[in-house]
Amino acid sequence: MNILYALVPLALLLAGLGVLAFRWAVRDGQFDDVETPAIRMLLDDETDQSSTP
């Protein structure tokens, strides 16, 4: 059972990473519009805005 002393903090660390990722996603506005990106996926890559300067 002593393995738990290592595993539980590890699990919490992973959860912490998840929370950090979520924080980034919220601040980046990923949740502001959850419909258009689904449509944007259908479009050709050349219109991907992130690839434009």
Place this chain on the structure above:
Amino acid sequence: MSTVATDRTPLKSRAAKATDVSTTIADSHCAHCGMRLGSTPVVKDDRGFCCNSCATAFGALSDSGLDEEFYSLQVLPEKPANTASDASKNLQLKELDSPQFIEEHTRPDNAGRSVDLFVDGMHCAACVWLIERLPFEMEGIAVARVDLPRARLSLTFDPAQVKLSKVAEWLAKFGYTVRPMRGEGGRPTDAERKLLLRMGVAWALAGNVMLVTFALYSGLQAEGSGLATAARWISLTLSIPAVFYGGAPFFRRAWASMRSAIKAHDFRRLHMDMPIALGILVGFLHSMWATLSGNGEVWFDSITVLIAALLTARWLQLRSRRLAGEASDRLLALVPSMVRRVRADGQIEVVRVDDIDAGDLVEVPAGEVVPVDGVIAEGESRLNNAVITGESRPEAVVSGGRVVAGATNLSSPLRVRVEAAGEATRVGKLLAWVRNAEEHKAPVVLLADRIGGYFVLGVLALAALTAALWISIDPTVAAQHVVALLVITCPCALGMATPLAMSVAAGRAARHGLFIKSDEATQQLTTIDTVILDKTGTLTEGQMTLVEWTGSTDALELLAALESQSNHPIAEALVRSVGPTENIGVVGIEAVAGAGIRGFVDGREVVVGRPDWVAVVTGVSTDSVQPDIERVALLGYTPVVAAVDRQIVGVAAIGDRLRDDAAQLVRALELSGKEVHILSGDHPEAVAVVAERLGLVGERARGGVSPEEKRAAIEHLQEEGSSVLMVGDGVNDAVALQAADVGVAVGGGSTASLVAADVFMTRPGVEPVSELLHGSEAVMRTIRVTLGVSLLYNLIGASAAMAGLVTPLVAAVAMPVSSLLVVAMAILQPSFRDQQPQSLKHQ
């Protein structure tokens, strides 16, 4: 007798038959997105498209065999895209380039400035693709992002290189209308993002605390090993941010309410956050003490889950409020913000409406919306006042007549002496009232909030009672029973029941084209006993169409060809209903105002107009069609007789058609015991005809009612104790929609009515109103049942635990079962699911 349909199918077949496709389809609708084709259609495979991207999309869909399903799923806008004249577009565009606009509505960005614009006319992936190509098409635009559901375009551009008006012109080529966005523009505010983050973090912490606590409940605790101590300390560590970061809003508001209550010596001012905050705090402090001292129980799991559940409810609420606020911003674009002022030297200058004073002279070209209230100084024209009065027929105005902002000038330029501008106009006042009333509406106090706090305090009291009870009976098992009680009464089921059921129902209703803005509206809908219906645009379709044609179909084409040369409203209605005519030469046109039009179509003499006028002109008696004429007049439509080569060929009924489902709705409402009224701004006679056809008589149908009187009538009914549902569509209904207990705006309604309404429907017709009523009743029933079930569960659980019948492990297993039950009940609720769209059934 044949009734003319305006759907796309005959259009397509007609287009396919024609030899010269481009002239045939110039005035029809895109085969892909259904928008008007405009002057530069794209023709491919004998079909007309509004733009290349639609043509490409159509080709791709049919190549992959998906077209049939796609077009059956596609929802086309009920009305074609706005076809405002070039003049009014240019006026709007000028504003985009004005330094004030750039200053007020754009934000500095590292690539120049960024701006948010409303774009009307976007409905599909092709539109997103096309508009997001902007950076490749125009110099000086760095980023273009479309937010489809909110009809919004975010642009980052360099003002030195590109003018916004050029962007708008480029978009206009494809049929998109750009409107400047004022105010906050409904961006997800920082507050909403922060709350979402808080909610996510709270759930992550709650989940982990739960996992750790499960280990404690399932036996770790009893062993009293080092692991148990570690588990408690981990829970404590995780709970600290959950309570002080996640729960901060509750503490802050509870503190504020406490201070105001003490200052005012009025304890009714205590907020619902008070018991919540107290419950969280007491629970946390006790658990912390237990952890530090090494004995006593911890209930970190209950506290953290409660915080997360309540934050979720708050977030759902904030989000729906923002969506409502968004509609408010569109409302501001209703009245033009730029006007043409006539200077003393006769020159016309374009200025912002804020710079206009009473006494100024402004010019209003045909096709534009009147920007001010005033008196006509020069010119005569016809005005469409539907926005203000709800009257569908254009009104003729002459010099000296009054005009109000919001009316559309239909035929010829007017010069108006300004009496009021901006907020001081009648429509400005109406809208201001709507906006203020919206702000003052009490925030929805969720049932979960109300119960949640007291629940926690109650549980704590019961825990103390249990402890006292068992210490006096058998101190060794006291701790175990207290834990069992706390576990089994976990408030997550209770906390989630209401918001979950509400949001599942709202989401499902939205898929059916019913958008319910607040949970409060859903609740109110179940108490409705009086329904007030607007006429124009609600019970009727809101525009003049050819309702009925008695005669040969071939003659109808000749008629449409002749009438397409006229811009009289009746002629326009005929052309719109018949659709584009084939390339037929029309010569020798002679129009007589107020009577009719005659001319030679394809070498045949065609006369269309008032029955008596047609009889005089052609010298042929209209007696043969007299019964038809009388029948049409009786139905409240305008009879128009047509003669070809001096022979009467048919009678057309022109008017604002009663929606097919109107009678059905009225009957359904009356069957369910609700009182139905019609309040309309239209002529009393027109209202009476519609009311009679719907079986509503006497005082229940009133015409000629101003927006203010509508509101007064609703308030009067409310004073008599009725709970009123108002169904309307126009600006003239906005105030009434706001005043009613629940306001419903029907499909294709004006933006103002969307703002004021609690519910709006994107499905055509009024039939969804009964679905809405049934659905909301089902939701409330579900909520009552779920709350009942979870309370009952908690009651039984608590009693059993207090009696010492439950071990902590059994309690830990039973707890998620109750939550799952509540979730399942919310998802399986019967509301808004009777009428699944066809396409979903065979999947």
